[in-house]
Amino acid sequence: MKQLSSKHYLSETARSIKPSGIRKFFDLANEMEGVVSLGVGEPDFVTSWNICEAAYASMESGYTSYSANAGLLELRQEISAYLQKQFQLEYKAEKEIIVTTGASQAIDIAFRALVDPGDEVLIAEPGFVAYAPIVQLAGGTPAPVPTTAENHFKLTAEQLESHINEKTKMILLCFPNNPTGATLKREELEKLSTVIRRHDLLVLSDEIYAELSYDQSHCSIASLPEMAERTVVISGFSKAFAMTGWRLGYLAGPEPLLQAMLKIHQYTMMCAPTIAQHGALEALRNGREDVDKMVASYRRRRNYFVKASNRIGLPCHMPGGAFYAFPSIRETGLTSEQFAEQLLKEEKVAVVPGSVFGAGGEGYVRCSYAASMEALQTAIERIGRFVEKRL
Amino acid sequence: MNEKELEILEILEGNARTPLATIADMMEMEKQEVEKIVKSLEERDIILNYQAVINWDHVPSNDGVTAMIDVKVAPKREIGFDGVAERIYRFPEVKAVYLMSGAYDLSVQIEGKTMKEVAFFVSKKLSTLDSVLSTTTHFLLKKYKHDGVIFEPEQKDKRAVVSP
Ligand SMILES: Cc1ncc(COP(=O)(O)O)c(C=O)c1O
Numbered sequence: 001m002k003q004l005s006s007k008h009y010l011s012e013t014a015r016s017i018k019p020s021g022i023r024k025f026f027d028l029a030n031e032m033e034g035v036v037s038l039g040v041g042e043p044d045f046v047t048s049w050n051i052c053e054a055a056y057a058s059m060e061s062g063y064t065s066y067s068a069n070a071g072l073l074e075l076r077q078e079i080s081a082y083l084q085k086q087f088q089l090e091y092k093a094e095k096e097i098i099v100t101t102g103a104s105q106a107i108d109i110a111f112r113a114l115v116d117p118g119d120e121v122l123i124a125e126p127g128f129v130a131y132a133p134i135v136q137l138a139g140g141t142p143a144p145v146p147t148t149a150e151n152h153f154k155l156t157a158e159q160l161e162s163h164i165n166e167k168t169k170m171i172l173l174c175f176p177n178n179p180t181g182a183t184l185k186r187e188e189l190e191k192l193s194t195v196i197r198r199h200d201l202l203v204l205s206d207e208i209y210a211e212l213s214y215d216q217s218h219c220s221i222a223s224l225p226e227m228a229e230r231t232v233v234i235s236g237f238s239k240a241f242a243m244t245g246w247r248l249g250y251l252a253g254p255e256p257l258l259q260a261m262l263k264i265h266q267y268t269m270m271c272a273p274t275i276a277q278h279g280a281l282e283a284l285r286n287g288r289e290d291v292d293k294m295v296a297s298y299r300r301r302r303n304y305f306v307k308a309s310n311r312i313g314l315p316c317h318m319p320g321g322a323f324y325a326f327p328s329i330r331e332t333g334l335t336s337e338q339f340a341e342q343l344l345k346e347e348k349v350a351v352v353p354g355s356v357f358g359a360g361g362e363g364y365v366r367c368s369y370a371a372s373m374e375a376l377q378t379a380i381e382r383i384g385r386f387v388e389k390r391l
Numbered sequence: 392m393n394e395k396e397l398e399i400l401e402i403l404e405g406n407a408r409t410p411l412a413t414i415a416d417m418m419e420m421e422k423q424e425v426e427k428i429v430k431s432l433e434e435r436d437i438i439l440n441y442q443a444v445i446n447w448d449h450v451p452s453n454d455g456v457t458a459m460i461d462v463k464v465a466p467k468r469e470i471g472f473d474g475v476a477e478r479i480y481r482f483p484e485v486k487a488v489y490l491m492s493g494a495y496d497l498s499v500q501i502e503g504k505t506m507k508e509v510a511f512f513v514s515k516k517l518s519t520l521d522s523v524l525s526t527t528t529h530f531l532l533k534k535y536k537h538d539g540v541i542f543e544p545e546q547k548d549k550r551a552v553v554s555p
Pocket of ligand 1: 248
């Protein structure tokens with residue numbers, strides 16, 4: 001096939017976006033046999049059977065058409081009740097909640113509705129790989145705020161304040177964090193919120209890992225005084241309910257902002273998958289016990305992996321949430337990309353280099369402990385052997 | 392029974408070979424403390440045994456048979472069902488005995504080398520006990536799940552090796 005000049009045809013925006021650093025490892029690792037994978041950003045549980053059953057039942061009953069643009073009202077009501085019960089957040093099902101195709105789409109329509117060219121969005125880094133590119137796609141400018149291991153990768157009010165300028169419009173928060181597992185306590189969020197209010201910023205709070213908080217219950221910044229009006233909360237079913245493939249998330253926030261997002265959602269997506277929405281209803285109604293079991297299991301694996309990681313010479317702070325450990329690999333003298341690549345080739349363990357998560361990620365690797373205990377033990381053995389040769 | 396004890400039981404039920412040091416790491420405890428709890432669970436007859444779940448169908452040259460037998464009994468004066476059950480569970484070919492509600496009283500699981508051996512056990516040993524009124528023997532054809540473990544399916548991780 002004759003190739004057209006891509007430079008000529010591709011949009012400026014498409015050309016300016018860098019491919020995800022994870023992609024490179026994806027191709028490399030997925031072709032190899034016998035890899036023990038800590039490179040996965042999703043639960044190792046399959047979706048609970050009752051949720052799958054509910055989805056089958058919805059198909060059998062003929063619920064195979066579009067839902068309302070904002071999602072099934074019934075589901076939005078359940079989400080509203082859930083947010084109230086779990087996190088003391090008050091959102092009305094009718095106008096303040098939109099069901100999306102994953103938290104991913106929620107992030108996309110939120111930025112598209114909120115940023116103009118020239119607007120800067122502060123992003124605490126290391127952070128989820130999609131944030132900065134989505135801001136760019138929406139025409140905004142991502143402005144990284146590096147967090148550090150000394151602070152357990154928590155964002156501090158001082159760090160935040162020092163990055164605010166007249167172009168700063170909003171800040172994206174993600175706690176518990178991917179990839180560091182950092183969480184923020186209520187007092188820490190309060191300090192941030194003082195700065196946020198003083199500078200009149202908006203907050204996009206990605207709380208997809210909220211349920212996976214191990215040492216204390218999750219506090220949402222939207223639950224703090226005078227914060228609900230300037231915060232859009234993003235969450236979804238992927239992580240806590242082990243439903244990554246269902247593509248189901250949601251937005252909750254002040255009506256005027258949400259109604260603008262709904263316009264974008266309506267024209268670009270119509271609605272989230274109806275069948276998945278029926279599964280989600282069951283998840284919210286009868287899924288609590290399974291969530292608690294999965295959380296207990298992640299907690300145990302976290303404790304084991306972090307301890308073992310420290311023991312084999314990769315210093316690692318105890319992450320408070322999500323299912324990632326973020327050990328330092330500095331002592332090996334390798335960059336995080338070299339470390340991940342050599343480890344994969346020599347010992348067949350897949351981890352993700354910290355550098356792909358942005359500023360402050362170099363010198364670390366992300367290890368997902370959403371893997372069986374057997375896999376974790378094997379991984380530790382192999383990483384230990386790998387590290388020993390280099391220390 | 393406290394939470395720690397329950398959690399240790401859960402871990403060991405999942406994998407009885409989990410090293411004590413690993414359990415200690417998983418639970419943010421000292422190894423000695425875990426050891427003490429496990430010992431106490433054993434002494435209190437809560438942990439009775441550490442077994443492997445084996446799929447004998449995958450063991451070449453093994454063609455033993457398992458039968459589940461519904462047994463109706465006349466409970467004996469003084470010793471009731473317990474005494475009858477004891478007389479049954481003492482036989483080495485008996486793998487399990489449960490007292491049931493419903494259509495019959497005892498559910499007895501037998502393992503034998505051949506169908507004939509099982510039939511022989513039922514007709515010669517079980518039916519002849521004076522409190523046994525009737526038996527119905529069901530041969531087990533295939534184990535799909537046993538003790539919470541699924542036997543056949545490929546239990547492979549279906550996730551991509553690396554994902555966002
Ligand atoms: C922080 C964070 N936000 C959002 C997502 C995307 O979630 P979803 O599957 O709901 O699109 C992920 C997935 O890895 C994530 O780590």
